[in-house]
Amino acid sequence: MPTGPATGQCVNILIVGQHGRLQYEAALFAASFARLTHSRPFRLFVAEPQPSRLWDQNPRISDHQVRELLKDCGATILPFENRHFGASYPHGNKIEALFALPAGQPFVFFDSDTLVLDDLGRVPFDFDRPSASLRCEGTWPKPELYGPGLTQIWKSLYDRFDLDFESSLDLSQPDDFWRRYLYFNAGFFYYRCPQIFGAQFLDIAVGILNDPPRELLGQTLDPWLDQIALPLTIHALGGGRDALAPGYLDGDTTCHYRLMPLLFARESDRVVDTLRATATPNKVKRVLKNYDPFKRMIYQNRGQKVRDLFDQANLPRREQAIRNRIKREGLWIR
Template sequence: MASQKFNIVVIGQNNRLQYEALLFAASLRHCSPGFDGKLYVATPNPGPRWKQNPSLQNEDVRKALSQLDAEILPFDNHVFGESYPHGNKIEALLALPEGEPFVFFDSDTLITGDLTSVPFDFDRPGASLKVDGTWPKPTLYGPGFEGIWSALYHRFGLDFDSSIDDSQPKEHWKRFLYFNAGYFFYKCPRQFGERFLDYAKTIRDEEIPELTGQNLDPWLDQAALPLVIHSFGGGRDALPDGLLDGSVSCHYRLFPLLYARESDRVIEVLETVSAPNKVKKVLKAYDPMKRLIFQGKGHKIREMFDQNALPGREQAIRKAIKAKGLWLR
């Protein structure tokens, strides 16, 4: 399955995502030169769901992406947009070629190894398990995790019991299928995207009693994603451990956090792929990258932490960086 041809899509728009998408493309070409599918940078078209033009307009970024053989892919927002930008990863799927296997990555990701070595089975979708119990948050008067998740499975006619991890204790969040939407994959983006959009829109718009008091912003995509994956026969075991979110990719999220806690390999890839002048001159236009990568302030953050003994809570890392005036994002 690893030799199967597939496409990649990330989001790029008129904000920091355009620079992250460029770094993603540079890291893909450097670390996975054998990848022979298409790399799409999907960008939302202007329209009534945006107050300002969100599309990727920066000509320097567009030129650099073209030099890295990335294709700009415009798409329309019919459901989401400025009110929920996370919905871009859902609606962009509908613009991808039908019937061609795909992997979606969040733009704040670096490829750090050979992506073609990952044994994707595109008939069984999966997603990132680098996740905390961010959603749902059961309220004092209930329902609990089981009541909330079972209501969603039943709403969409899905078998709830087969999604449960019986090795986890009752009412522990890990007992229930839950993913980070930082990457996901399947054999057809249109099928996946249509169902993802339907489930997310239904969860957002219908009055499902068990969801009373639950915050869906920004968690709507991650509330719907497990249901979509389960509906197509996927699950937790779709990929071996240690590849994506491991030796082959890094979802760093924010550059101060990258320097604080990621491996030396990730730092090496970041600084290697950003060094060529055709990339560097574009990235320097984005002040956090200019200061952290090219002016060395990222290493000042790195020196603050022992990467083998990081604080248990991310909030503590953020607080320490902010105290030094280095929280640049």
């Protein structure tokens, strides 16, 4: 089994940073990355979309203190152009940003709302076999009462792109149960070359958007387009659900927290302690306090009030139930 990047091999870490929430999430990611990852082969790139007709306002990082902190953490701000997506589907940034990375070098993409918990050099990546996050719920598709079922919907997509459907299935799961089908959260993914992965990802995503199979009639593509195209991309490139040993990403090494109230509600004490340790230095604190959810949750103790509402060893099964409880208590912020 692979034990991580080969000695001397450069591995590029990619996140997106832009005006608004993501620039502060990128700052927190960079601070946690710099604090805990000391393996030489890793380089952090913060992809920054550039103004164009596809954006209704300037999407670039607007807080100069964020820029300074990113550079202080060793990150490189990487401008990229949107040619297919923009304000109408900002999730598309994670696809188009791949083309700005150096070709032929392995990469790992993370959603910006991720906290690094340990040295990424511990993760046993096999960059020839891509994978992505299995920490997800069955969010898509939602079959209609008299419409096609999950098998028909997913098979139509594999057929649309000339991919083998049967080999993607987890046959230990029952037919028409969402876990039977290859499905990921797009919070992280990786491969040996960003250009190859990006071209496959883009081709599939644009193909679904512009010419969906008729079985998708009535299905919502926004915001799920990236998570629909991702498993097809990974399958096409020889990866799958078992390509990465469990327990590392979305586990001991990283946490995809998504929103601060959810982090405090459901993550382990180790995650909360890592967050607080990362956010404590003055150079980090003065930046993160510019973003109201971070200021209130981390520095004004609202996060601990959220945490006290839940038994982290006995959480509600559905995320929506957690959100509703926090909102009833007047503690929700995003």
